[in-house]
Amino acid sequence: MTDLWSPLKLATFTLPHRLAMAPMTRSRAKPDGTPGDLAAEYYGQRASLGLLISEGTQPSDDGQGYLATPGIYTDAHVAGWRNVADAVHASGGRLFIQLMHVGRRSHPDNTPHHRQPVAPSAIAAGEDMFTMTGMLPVPVPRALETDEVRQTIADFAHAARRAIEAGADGVEIHGANGYLVHQFLAPDANQRTDVYGGSMENRARFALDVARAVADAIGPEKTAIRLSPGVPTGGIAEGETNDDLYRHLAAELGKMNLAYLHILHVRSDAFLEEIRHAFGGPLVLNRPGRPRDQIGADVAAGRADIEALGSMALANPDLVQRLKIGAPLNEPNRAFFYAGGGAEGYTDYPVINAA
Numbered sequence: 001m002t003d004l005w006s007p008l009k010l011a012t013f014t015l016p017h018r019l020a021m022a023p024m025t026r027s028r029a030k031p032d033g034t035p036g037d038l039a040a041e042y043y044g045q046r047a048s049l050g051l052l053i054s055e056g057t058q059p060s061d062d063g064q065g066y067l068a069t070p071g072i073y074t075d076a077h078v079a080g081w082r083n084v085a086d087a088v089h090a091s092g093g094r095l096f097i098q099l100m101h102v103g104r105r106s107h108p109d110n111t112p113h114h115r116q117p118v119a120p121s122a123i124a125a126g127e128d129m130f131t132m133t134g135m136l137p138v139p140v141p142r143a144l145e146t147d148e149v150r151q152t153i154a155d156f157a158h159a160a161r162r163a164i165e166a167g168a169d170g171v172e173i174h175g176a177n178g179y180l181v182h183q184f185l186a187p188d189a190n191q192r193t194d195v196y197g198g199s200m201e202n203r204a205r206f207a208l209d210v211a212r213a214v215a216d217a218i219g220p221e222k223t224a225i226r227l228s229p230g231v232p233t234g235g236i237a238e239g240e241t242n243d244d245l246y247r248h249l250a251a252e253l254g255k256m257n258l259a260y261l262h263i264l265h266v267r268s269d270a271f272l273e274e275i276r277h278a279f280g281g282p283l284v285l286n287r288p289g290r291p292r293d294q295i296g297a298d299v300a301a302g303r304a305d306i307e308a309l310g311s312m313a314l315a316n317p318d319l320v321q322r323l324k325i326g327a328p329l330n331e332p333n334r335a336f337f338y339a340g341g342g343a344e345g346y347t348d349y350p351v352i353n354a355a
């Protein structure tokens, strides 16, 4: 039985325990997408979580969907993220920057170039999104041309290089939650007729090409990917119908010797074990809404190498210490999950003094 508090060698470093911070968008970047000083403070405060997976970060102008999310493709972005990486490292943590291209889950008002969003196919996500003028429906996206798909893959690789230049320990490709990579995987969002659509192999091709391009750019040991089989967000309704694709994808990703596969898990544990087996490398597991008394259960049962926690980590900078001594937890303040700019509900969660 593996103990949650035992160290784990992952890629090129050793983590002090088997918890991690799940990626969480906080919408507090500067207007040009540069993370500010508060971001460095926020991540630095949480460094005892060991592996910190950053908020979704766009690899290009097209990749942005929400207001005030950070980017990692300009010199200013690199400088901002360097402050974050330095703060995390100074407190003994590791930082993977999550590369999030939102695809069709975008509104032109929220992007630097104000263009129509791009996606595998011209099919709307069917949702509303917060903009400076309130909630607006996301428009029908434009289908990427095949050469634009290749350019988008190159954008991921470029962003990955810039993340490493900023001092990140690696990147996590966001292949979950209805964003661009997931849109390519899902038959209801991908109705392409080129090599990126149609068969299961073709729909998995974009994810695999992105993973390969990123691994070639920065090394497979610094490359990770997050998937969410069956998660119905952003207009995707794959349910269990895409299970064979995920089995295939996990097996192909497994051949790349990546740092880890991160699963946002809502399906059966039997399916999770199939995916873990097919991938064969380190598995990070996020079980949404995991109760406190279940923390460590998947590591103990051998279903995961690392358990990633989201909102508990958001609200408790000293979560590891609190769990170890059985202290009460702060409640996350949802009103400030994404609120622009300020420290409130961001860097002002109190820590306990166990001394």
Ligand SMILES: Cc1cc2nc3c(=O)[nH]c(=O)nc-3n(C[C@H](O)[C@H](O)[C@H](O)COP(=O)(O)O)c2cc1C
Residues within 6 Å of the ligand: 022, 023, 024, 025, 026, 054, 055, 056, 098, 100, 174, 176, 177, 226, 264, 286, 287, 288, 289, 290, 308, 309, 310, 311, 312, 337, 338
């Ligand atoms: C405020 C907030 C922002 C989130 N942003 C992201 C994101 O940028 N990328 C991502 O993959 N998941 C994102 N998630 C999902 C979390 O990573 C996680 O899957 C979810 O919160 C469930 O885990 P939990 O119950 O431990 O919080 C977000 C969740 C929250 C609460």
